[in-house]
Amino acid sequence: MTNFSTKPWFDLERLPTTAIILSPEAINQAVEISSQIKNTFQQWQTYLNGLALFAFEQWLQERDDSFTISREQCTLLQPAIANVLPVVDKLEVNEFKLCLIAIGSLTDEEVTLPKVVVDLPEYVPHFYVLVEVLEEVEYVVIRGFLTYQQLTERLAKANLLPESDWTYQLPLTWFAEDPDRLLLYLRCLKPEAIPLPAIPKERADNLFQMQGELTALLPKLQVPGRELWQVLTSEQGTAVLTSPELLNWIYNLQSQPVETGNITFKPKYLTDLIKLLTQPAVNVGRWLWDELDELAKQSSWALLPRFMPVTAMRSPAEELEVIALQLQQQGLEIPLQARAAFKDLVLAGITLRLYAVTWYLSSDSSRWTLLLIFGAPLLGTLPDNLKLRVSDQTGILVEQGVNSKQGDSYLFTRVVGDLNEKFIVSVSLMDSVELTLPPFAFELG
């Protein structure tokens, strides 16, 4: 008696002759990329994605060294996006956008595709390429591909809808097209041959409308392993996924230990960030040209005359001169070419005066300075519990209050930014009443 038959073993397989051998460098780099993802459940998929990317590039180069490959936009190399996207998207080859879907050694009848790369124009590629990664034996096989048109037609025909975890479950058989044909398309077609959906313009508006909900929901993502779809609605997801800055914020949040008290993750900052991203900014660069832009006029900023070495008794310019003199004594020099404007604002019945002073850095003309001074009109005393907060796209830069013992008559802070950076300023009383001003930007012209 014997259990052996002439029936072949199905568990042993031939390695396809098309298999690509993974180099030790490719493996190292993939490990490195995966280590930047803090969510341990996603680390492995990110690792497989890295292996898929490097093997795919190697395959292209082996077949034809005239392909132009660009990783510049590639989502895998941007940890904040890779953190929420389990595929390799926005790889560019000869101006085509490619999305690589890495599958491991299981071989599932269904391929999981995040709906982001199907439904969000920002992420839609020309081709979806299925890449089988045999991590254990260090081989990769390019299995097949689909064009965006083919995918959308088949989805419609099969009436396939996304599942609750924001993925489409596609039949493996959809990816039957020979990879050699992909090479043909990449070599001979023009990207226009596969039209992609246009990116809607109302992204910022939607984000702005959702700021309240998002400020409340996004901090919940700090729980390890929690994913966007578990916390947000599909619409909220769209708003978040189309905002690189918010994805960055989430990535930083998830990279922090849970107990951290880092102020960057306070809901307050999230509000600042969303406003920075969505609201028009007052261009203080124009002040240097003696102009206020429309937004500045609407928010009742008044430009002050140029600084004069000789003091003329004018108010509120005179007040600022007095303050400037005091600042100078503290070591903060305002150059003569600086320009200032002021506005009065009312917070819980108390009138405050805000001066904003701006100038180029003399040492580096690609950077600008914003000096903010809060005071009471006529150099009166500021109320206790008054707090000033300044944020940029990376986090809260300044949060400071009035020193009640010294009975400060003004509160000032100075921030420096690149020309493309914006700042947002809020003032609050007793942490309950808060006023946020339109952001400040510095554009030339």
Next chain:
Amino acid sequence: MAKSKYWELVRIDAAGNRQILEIAAAKEFFTSAFSEFSSSSDVPADDIQQQLLRWVRDITDSERHILAERCLLCFISWQIEEVCLQLERQFGTEHGFTDCDLLPYVLDDDGNLQPSKPGNSFAREILRSFDPEQSSLTTWTSRRVKHHPALSRFLLECGVYLVSDWAILNDTQPKQLQRIWREFYSFTPTEIQQAQGLLESYHAVYRADRLQKRARGIRGRCAAPTMEQLQQISQFLESKTNQKLKSENVMRLLQNLADRLRQYRIHVRGGPLPTISLDINDYSNYLVSADPGENQDEQGEFLQFYRAQFKACLDQALGIVIQSRVRKLQHQDEEKAQKFLTALHLFHCEKASMTEIASRLGLRAQDAVTRLLKLKEFRADVQQQLLVMMRSHILESAKNYSSLEDLTTLEHEITLALDEQITNLISQAEAEAQSAKNNSPRTYFTERLCEQLKIDHT
């Protein structure tokens, strides 16, 4: 089954030859212990093995323990050989190995009654880990041989691989498991939940360790989880689900999980994703079915019209693709690049078979030639190069003749026509390749290719 298998040992002698060693003590023990079977040559394997195993596990009678063990080890040696023979039958010819290449990895039992050197022989390891509740000794041996690390490494070098349980588990997402358990196996929600919990615990421990090993530059297959890892998995599971499991049970459950996933994998791969065979005849899979007669005419007409350009472009395309291949191979190995050119020449111009080429180039097997030549890719690359070149040639002349034509439409039409023509040309070359031995005249593709190789060789 011949009962002599319980006292005869298959082994490899110092010179590497297969040898059968009769162990007198084992024979004497077996014949007296199972005297009731003396009349017939065939014995009921299961009963005998179970009895022997009981004696092996009962260490109160140490002599009986040693002799029963010896009998089972003899039996295992035959099973090991059988697995290697089966491997040779299934893959040996194409991938260039015989059972003689495999046996030294797995037959290391010297036939002594007690282990003569520290460290178990592979057969003793098989016996030690065998659990009669889980499988038969034959199945267990087959499984252990196929998963033997050094043997797997050798097979992989030959182009045959067995994905390990641990790799399958690594690459399975809990969501996939959930669906497969529900739809493919119809398990209950509780069973699904338990399996998912176990898989997640495994991931938390094993994947992280694997990534750390990789980060330290350690290569190799996924080994079975260590005792320490099993304990960590068990702890993780307990912290998540309050399920308390012993390490041995964790191991068994993980293997069950992997077995089921493997069965599912085989089911899927048998269907939509057949493994690509190495056989040259399989090129018929890629052929465009076309009426040869009709196409011949079309091709004639087409070629007549564009003959000059076509010839120039084909030569150029062949040149570019061959050069680019050679350059890439030279990066790896100068000799390999030369072998590629020779193989291409032997295959196309001398119509040598893959096996012939292998022996003339000193390559292991047909499989190695296929990997070196990558003919399907070679033809696709030539075809696409040709297409790109012809299109620009024809479009240029079209511009001269009819500037009023809508160039976009023309480009599309030409692309289609050319694609068809070139595909036919390539298909003929493929058909020719299939019937390598026939005496039919060379196709145009082959003619130009051989011309090109002449240039390259000089």
